[in-house]
Amino acid sequence: MSSDRQITSRRLLLVAAGMSLLGAAAGCRSPWGGGGGPTAAAAPEGFNESLAGPEATPGAAPVTPSAAPSAPPAAAAPAGPSVETVRHTISTAESKPVYELDAERRVVALTIDDGPDPRYTPTVLSLLQQHGIRATFFLIGENAVQYPELVREIADRGHHIANHTWTHPDLRNLSEGKVRDELERTSDLLHRTTGRLPTWFRAPGGDWSTESLKVAADLGMRNMAWSVDPRDWARPGTSAITDRILKDVRPGAIVLNHDGGGDRSQTVAALKAYLPVLVDSGYYFTAPPN
Structure with a gap:
């Protein structure tokens, strides 16, 4: 077997092993229960983990989703056979931002902010x-409304769709009413576009406020922060x-990257460089349930 094939087989085996470790026993604790910091919250009852690459098995080719349907009118009913219409109840403890996952397991959550961006x-x-x-893609409403086909493609490929406000403001400067407008407009749009109600929210810049925590809970969303920030938004260079x-x-670790908000060519190049290193190092990846 050639060197390239050995590397590919090893990566596929690592992905499959990660799936087995996370899903082998019903009693296993979800990595989304927090555990990295004082503000990490336990997962709500019935909160089941959703794994990276569920179709991936040794030797299997990547699954290519069918082409996304054309964009419906803004007021159209949610597409798809199954539409989530019931919001989860979020307790005060569960509303605290999650900064890390279960540190006892070799798992990483990759999060992508500020899209979608067609570039x-x-x-x-x-x-x-x-x-x-x-x-997990934290989408900005004013971008999502421009590129609904990209939003659907993200969802169709099995990634988690999450709320990152409508205009990316500093929420600490907004009233509760304005915060609610930012979050609710975005959740409603993502729901209409994908048939899914977002269950996670990230404040722009990680700047939560008392009002934003309350509104997110009202809308059935937990709050996800991060523990690894390469500051890729500042374009410091791919290296x-x-x-x-x-x-x-x-x-x-919860890793922060960006695919929108400006020139993200350095981020894309960095992903090409570090993802295979993490896979070859034995890390596997997780995303929260949709």
Whole structure:
């Protein structure tokens, strides 16, 4: 067997092993129960984990989703045979931002902010499919409304769709009413576009407020922060982004990257560099349930 085939087989086996470790026993604790910091909250009852690359098995080719349907009118009913219409009840403890996953397991959550962007999101999706990775995309409403076909493609490829406000404001400066408008408009749009109600929210810049925590809970969303920030939004260079992630990543890490908000070519190049390193190092990837 050639060297390239040996590497590919090893990566597929690692993905399959990760799936088995996370899903082998019904009593296993979900990595989304938190555990990294004082603000991490336990997963709500019935909260089941959703794994990277569920179709991936040794030797299997990546699954290519069917083409996304054309964009419906903004007021159209949600597409798809199954539409989530019941919001989860979020307790005060569960509303606290989650900064890390279960540190006892060699799992990483890859999160992608500020999209969708037609320049970079398709390439990011291709890279994730290549490595059998599921990620969480925190989408901005005003971008999602422009590119509904990309929103549906993200969902169709099995990634988690999450709320990142409508205009990406500093929520600490907004009244509760304005915060609610930012979050509710985005959740409603993502629901109409994908048939899914977002169950996770991320405040722009990680700047939560008392009002935003309350509104997110009212809308059935928990709050996800991060533990690894390569500051890719500042475009420090591909090597700097790659080195920061590989230096800071650890079991249970939530990694922050961006596919929107400006020139993200460095981020895309960094993903190409560090994803195979993490896979070859024995990490597997998780995303929360939709």
